[in-house]
Amino acid sequence: NAGVMQNPRHLVRRRGQEARLRCSPMKGHSHVYWYRQLPEEGLKFMVYLQKENIIDESGMPKERFSAEFPKEGPSILRIQQVVRGDSAAYFCASSPASRVETQYFGPGTRLLVL
Amino acid sequence: SQELEQSPQSLIVQEGKNLTINCTSSKTLYGLYWYKQKYGEGLIFLMMLQKGGEEKSHEKITAKLDEKKQQSSLHITASQPSHAGIYLCGADIDGNNRLAFGKGNQVVVIP
Numbered sequence: 444n445a446g447v448m449q450n451p452r453h454l455v456r457r458r459g460q461e462a463r464l465r466c467s468p469m470k471g472h473s474h475v476y477w478y479r480q481l482p483e484e485g486l487k488f489m490v491y492l493q494k495e496n497i498i499d500e501s502g503m504p505k506e507r508f509s510a511e512f513p514k515e516g517p518s519i520l521r522i523q524q525v526v527r528g529d530s531a532a533y534f535c536a537s538s539p540a541s542r543v544e545t546q547y548f549g550p551g552t553r554l555l556v557l
Numbered sequence: 558s559q560e561l562e563q564s565p566q567s568l569i570v571q572e573g574k575n576l577t578i579n580c581t582s583s584k585t586l587y588g589l590y591w592y593k594q595k596y597g598e599g600l601i602f603l604m605m606l607q608k609g610g611e612e613k614s615h616e617k618i619t620a621k622l623d624e625k626k627q628q629s630s631l632h633i634t635a636s637q638p639s640h641a642g643i644y645l646c647g648a649d650i651d652g653n654n655r656l657a658f659g660k661g662n663q664v665v666v667i668p
Contacts, residue, residue, distance in 0.1 A: 447599075476654070485561075486600075486645065486658040499653060534599065538654075545590065546647075546656060550599035 445470065447537050447549035448517075455555045462522040462529070464552045468537030474498075475518045476546055477510060480532040492518060525556045560584070561646055563659035570636050571667050578662040580629045580646030587649040589622050589629045590656065594643045603631075603644075633664075641666045 448467040456462050468475050477489040491499040492512040503510065507525075512518040522529055532553050536546035562581045570576045580589070588607050592600040604613045606622035606629060613620050617634045633640050643663050647656040 474654075476656070478656075478658075485660045486647070486656075488655040488657065491654055499655060502655065536600075536656075545602060545605050547602055548592070548600035553597075 447535055447547055449533075449535050449549035449552050451552060452550060453553050453555070455557065456525050457557050458526055459524050462525050462554055462556075464520040464522075464533050464535075464554070466518040466520070466535030466537075466549060468518070468535075469539075469547055472537035472539050472547075474538045474540065474544075475512050476536040476538075477518075477520050478534045478536065478548075480534060480551075482531070486534065489520075522554075525554075527556045530554055530556045560650055560657045561648055561659035563644075563646055563662050565662065566660070567663040567665070569665045569667060572637060573635050575632065575634050576636055576664065577630055577632045578644055578664070580631075580648075580659055582627050582648060582650065584627065584650055586622075586626045587652045589626070590647040591620050591629070591631055592645045592647060594645055594661070595641075596643070600645060636664075636666045638666045638668055640664060 475492045478486045480486045488502040490503050490510045507523045509521045532551045534551045536548045538544040538546045564579050590605050591603040594600050604620045609624040609626045611622045619632045622629045643661040645661045647658045650657050
């Protein structure tokens with residue numbers, strides 16, 4: 444019974460490149476959440492998605508960041524034209540339903556922007 | 558502003574000793590979650606508390622949520638080196654499934 448899968452686990456990009464982070468939720472889970480953990484800061488909510496729908500993107504930066512959860516395949520967090528300040532650990536979580544259900548986290552993708 | 562305050566920020570205990578860490582909010586919480594994170598790794602789910610006054614235990618770890626649903630404590634009995642790590646409390650503050658997190662309690666257990 445596989446947990447939440449994220450890949451890659453580590454990603455190095457140069458400033459101005461694009462970063463694509465993937466998340467496969469646990470089997471049977473249709474809700475996906477992305478969080479970012481910056482150095483010396485706590486974990487911050489970014490976006491909440493269901494299949495083909497963005498439910499809440501109130502935590503997403505207005506520019507360069509986008510997320511999707513297509514009908515088939517993993518959820519993708521995309522960061523265009525990365526800057527050094529984007530260096531962080533990005534975690535994906537999933538839950539089976541929306542109302543106060545436990546969110547199970549993946550191992551994270553650690554993005555380093557040079 | 559930090560919506561969840563965790564204390565103490567770090568804690569060093571001798572193996573076999575008990576320890577307690579706390580998580581406090583100024584708002585009533587819809588759900589309170591405890592996770593454990595080891596450096597460079599993901600979050601491991603420990604427990605979820607929803608009802609005021611609720612208490613849950615798993616192995617040597619007990620978590621409580623106060624009646625007002627604004628404060629939670631996590632207690633570890635007879636700590637082991639395996640209990641070392643960063644304990645994060647997360648909470649659904651506004652019922653919209655966005656979890657807010659504290660900065661964590663770093664626990665070190667000395668053999």
